[in-house]
Amino acid sequence: MKKKENHPSSDSTCDSLQSNTLDSPTNESRRSFFKTASATVLAAPIVLTSSRSEAQAIDFPPSPPTTPWLTELPQAVEPLVQTDLFENPDRIPQGSANTSYEECGRNQHQRWAEFFGDFQLQPNQADTYELRVQAVQDHVFHPDYPDQLVWNYVGKDANGNPYHNPTIHARYGRPVLLRLYNELPANHNGFGTPEISLHLHNLHTPSESDGFPGDYFSKTKSGPTLSGPGEYKDQFYPNVYAGLDEFPKSASNPVGGDRREALGTLWYHDHCLDFTAANATRGMAGFYLIYDALDSGNENDPNPSALRLPSGAYDYPLAFQDKRFDASGIQVFDQLDPEGTLGDKITVNGKIEPVLRVARRKYRLRLLNAGPSRYYEFYLVNNANAAQTFTYIANDGNLLPQPILNQNKVRLGVAERADIVVDFSRYGLGTELYIVNRLQQTSTRGPGNVQAPGSRILKIIVDRNLPAGEVDNSRVPSNLRPIRRPTAAEIASAPVRSWVFARKNGLWTINDRLVNVNSAAAHVAAGSYEIWDISNPSNGWSHPVHIHFEEGIILQRFRNGTAVAIPTHERGRKDVYNLGPSERVRLFIRFRDFPGKYVMHCHNMIHEDHAMMVRFDIVD
Ligand SMILES: [Cu+2]
Numbered sequence: 001m002k003k004k005e006n007h008p009s010s011d012s013t014c015d016s017l018q019s020n021t022l023d024s025p026t027n028e029s030r031r032s033f034f035k036t037a038s039a040t041v042l043a044a045p046i047v048l049t050s051s052r053s054e055a056q057a058i059d060f061p062p063s064p065p066t067t068p069w070l071t072e073l074p075q076a077v078e079p080l081v082q083t084d085l086f087e088n089p090d091r092i093p094q095g096s097a098n099t100s101y102e103e104c105g106r107n108q109h110q111r112w113a114e115f116f117g118d119f120q121l122q123p124n125q126a127d128t129y130e131l132r133v134q135a136v137q138d139h140v141f142h143p144d145y146p147d148q149l150v151w152n153y154v155g156k157d158a159n160g161n162p163y164h165n166p167t168i169h170a171r172y173g174r175p176v177l178l179r180l181y182n183e184l185p186a187n188h189n190g191f192g193t194p195e196i197s198l199h200l201h202n203l204h205t206p207s208e209s210d211g212f213p214g215d216y217f218s219k220t221k222s223g224p225t226l227s228g229p230g231e232y233k234d235q236f237y238p239n240v241y242a243g244l245d246e247f248p249k250s251a252s253n254p255v256g257g258d259r260r261e262a263l264g265t266l267w268y269h270d271h272c273l274d275f276t277a278a279n280a281t282r283g284m285a286g287f288y289l290i291y292d293a294l295d296s297g298n299e300n301d302p303n304p305s306a307l308r309l310p311s312g313a314y315d316y317p318l319a320f321q322d323k324r325f326d327a328s329g330i331q332v333f334d335q336l337d338p339e340g341t342l343g344d345k346i347t348v349n350g351k352i353e354p355v356l357r358v359a360r361r362k363y364r365l366r367l368l369n370a371g372p373s374r375y376y377e378f379y380l381v382n383n384a385n386a387a388q389t390f391t392y393i394a395n396d397g398n399l400l401p402q403p404i405l406n407q408n409k410v411r412l413g414v415a416e417r418a419d420i421v422v423d424f425s426r427y428g429l430g431t432e433l434y435i436v437n438r439l440q441q442t443s444t445r446g447p448g449n450v451q452a453p454g455s456r457i458l459k460i461i462v463d464r465n466l467p468a469g470e471v472d473n474s475r476v477p478s479n480l481r482p483i484r485r486p487t488a489a490e491i492a493s494a495p496v497r498s499w500v501f502a503r504k505n506g507l508w509t510i511n512d513r514l515v516n517v518n519s520a521a522a523h524v525a526a527g528s529y530e531i532w533d534i535s536n537p538s539n540g541w542s543h544p545v546h547i548h549f550e551e552g553i554i555l556q557r558f559r560n561g562t563a564v565a566i567p568t569h570e571r572g573r574k575d576v577y578n579l580g581p582s583e584r585v586r587l588f589i590r591f592r593d594f595p596g597k598y599v600m601h602c603h604n605m606i607h608e609d610h611a612m613m614v615r616f617d618i619v620d
Contacts, residue, residue, distance in 0.1 A: 104230030145329030207596025413544030446542030
């Protein structure tokens, strides 16, 4: 058990927070933070410490060994089916919060009337989904470990069965209304907190639906930036391209916005203030894939301008998370330690050392580092550990202007994505391949060296030919999506804002400040653009910095004050900017369409929770 000091600037009176790290059902000492935390306390960071004490930190032993390759991943990842949100006349989605019928006190949906006309949504105006965040008691990370508790977003599959952390398929021009119920137990013991805020990383989502960290809710509690608790919260995803005001919807632009700003591979996860690492580690994360006329999700698309990338069962998202397990095989996480818990077991879509069987054809693999802390450098290798080649097509959910051919590695900081196309037709039936991680890491502070052969994370078996009559019509064209680069005049006229990511008294700061969701550190004008100069003066740790809501373009990279080349895969649009030791990045970014409160933070979720995050407001 350990006791932490309060955040020095907090007016919190809660000084007896208990460790609730261990999750064994027999551990009587577990405590839920929020049993003792008052609403006042919730308004401020509460898990902060002024210094790390080695004596207090829990040093977990390595996770118990597991027998590899016992679990098979499904051969296709099905999209979530819609839920009818019109059955209950009291709870029809509407512009303002439906607090009379148990919705939490969110702000009014922006531009609602512009999209839907009426105060209430009409049938067929949007794709409607319902997710319920639930405690699932029987998750199997690995057959050698016991069934155990996770928290998942639970929808329903086409047969009405529970679909955990479902993949959502969306289309530009078709809004999504996602209703999120919080059904977590208020009396939870163990790591994680039963208040939630759903962030869809990095859709162009209005502030009130962005999963702002202070917007967390449960049936009985609400974050400092909501006006009240509730059973559920409606999130409105307009699914327009960024730049809606500059490129309005019209007959020739039916979606609205700048089509060069399209995204593809997105993911959603919990973003509760101070507990993002714990809640995401507890299991709250899933994919949201969005398509448009170009990246249409149909490899047989007759539209001549469609890219025809591998689609359907051959468009496969893979989320990697680092996790730690105790001697009995139960997941553990130290949410009080500002250096967190580094996972030594890597799950792929929630499974340890799984197998994916593929057909002899091209696949689009969407790789996501879902955190909380570990960096990866992935290679696709054969049985002799020889690296295989693939085509790198998208970074952070943005298709690159041109594919990068003959690549053999993908390096991902937390929340970064990479879409790659692998042609398995090159391999004979029965070929066994592996995704391996060669990046060494011994603490949550950042990665170390790259060393072969690395550890095998996922086994891929090329186990079948295409069914008779089926042809692989997919392709990777030589041009993918055009990019809008800032002009020289825009760069010259852009105001420069500097952000320093550092460490102070054992915590993590931005411009010397700990997170304060009640106060914006920057006000940027809607429709404007700026250069953000982000830097990490330390040589002791790394920060994958994430800016919500808008993507940026890296203008320059520096290491130890010297300009260095921008890697090819970083020359598209990005939403995560890796700051390695003594690194600095200058990026160009626009702020458009939906004013309100947003955040920038380190996406090493442990740094984020301990308190490397800043609120910025877009103002009219
Ligand atoms: Cu960091």
